[in-house]
Amino acid sequence: MKNYQTLLYYCYSHIDNAEQFAADHLAFCKSLGLVGRIIVADEGLNGTVSGTPGSCKTYMDTAHADLRFAKTDFKIDEVDEPSFIKMHCRYKPEIVHSGLRDPKSIDPTKETGKHLEPKEFMEMKDREDVVVLDVRSTNEHNVGRFKNAVTLDIDNFREFPAKINELAQYKDKKILTYCTGGIKCEKASALLLKEGFNEVYQLHGGIIKYGKEAGGKDFEGKCYVFDNRVTVDVNQVNPTVVSTCLNCGTISSRMINCANPECNEHFTQCEACGWKLEGCCSDTCMSHPRKRPYDGTGYYVKVPQPINVEKISKRQYKKMGSPVTSATSSS
Structure with missing residues (x-):
């Protein structure tokens, strides 16, 4: 232990x-x-x-x-x-930001996709009448995803509702949704049911539980997590790496934040490019005056940022209903 x-x-x-x-x-x-x-x-x-x-x-x-x-x-x-x-x-208003004008229009405690335990999910996922849908962001599925899964180009889950039309071609299929721990699937599957998808399922406990109870079979790459670890291993059966370094294209599962705090892009970067670019995503960020020292991890503790007086002034003007002039607006 x-x-x-x-x-x-x-x-x-x-x-x-x-x-x-x-x-x-x-x-x-x-x-x-x-x-x-x-x-x-x-x-x-x-x-x-x-x-x-x-x-x-x-x-x-x-x-x-x-x-x-x-x-x-x-x-x-x-x-x-x-x-x-x-x-x-x-x-916060929601435990997962749904992007809906009326978040209460869906209620996972009343209607959501049928929960599949990891071994049930593993048994169903390769059937011809099934589509496996990743409801996570691009950053997450770029570093790891189920083999043959449908992925969406989204930066945050709140963009998911706008992407449902792209999934209309799968309405005659069984939809198996998955995410890191299951929470996003609760709302994603509820939204799909509301939009007329008849057979919607979700991986109970998400990728993390699947790794623990089903050995992670056919999950390619690593699972992105929202803590200092950044990614964790899942597949103990047939592991592989699917992500590539943004800078040189080398296969790598190493994810970091850009050392330029005004960029802070989360991306895949191999160790060699990390040291070469000092943890930055580009030469431009590497030359930024506020670039943070790089220690090889690409992880930075959040620190309070300087107060932006111009932005505060802008918000105050808007609250008073006054026009915001170019002198008070910030870029």
């Missing part, structure tokens, strides 16, 4: 006074010595937290003791060190 664990989880369940719950929950997590990132909304929880096995057990036991979160499925990874540096717990 390793010294720390990382928990990935979500739960759709109504939370009264969710803003206050977020503040109280942050204090609770800190009292356990946990680090991580949790989103709280009226519709539920979405989180990844990391800490000692004892702290993680206390967290899971406390969640399961609460009727609202009793059915939460925790994906547990053993790690050598905590996967975050700080603990954040924030209130």
Whole structure:
């Protein structure tokens, strides 16, 4: 057993006074010595937290003791060190931004795709009447995806609704959706059902659970995760690498953030190009005056940014209904 664990989880369940719950929950997590990132909304929880096995057990036991979160499925990874540096717990309108004008038009607690356990998903995915759909962003599926999966060119899940028309050609098929831990599929499958797709399924527990319970068979590349690890191995059966270095085209699964904080592009870069370009995606970013020191990891701790007085002035003018002149607008 390793010294720390990382928990990935979500739960759709109504939370009264969710803003206050977020503040109280942050204090609770800190009292356990946990680090991580949790989103709280009226519709539920979405989180990844990391800490000692004892702290993680206390967290899971406390969640399961609460009727609202009793059915939460925790994906547990053993790690050598905590996967975050700080603990954040924030209130937001949705635990996954759907991009809908009326987010309440879909409710995963009432209607969503049929859940498939990993071994059921593995058995169905290669049938002729099935389409496997990746509902994650381009950055995520570029570094790893299921063999023959349909992928979408999106930067964020909120762009998914606008892409549904592109999937109309598959309406006569069984649609098997998947994502990292399952949370995006809850809304994606609900949206597909609402748009007239008749047979919609989702991989219960996502790629992470599939790797643990089905050996990750036919998942090509690595799985992108939203913590310091950036990517994790999934496939123990027939592993391969599908991503290539942005700069030289060499096959590589190494993802970093651009050292230029004003770019901060998340991309694949081999180790050789990383040192050559000092962790930047281009020569332009390499010469940027605010370029961060590169230590070979391509991971940077977020720090408070200087206050942009021009942007604040612009927002104030808009609130007052006054025209914004070129003198106050920022590029």
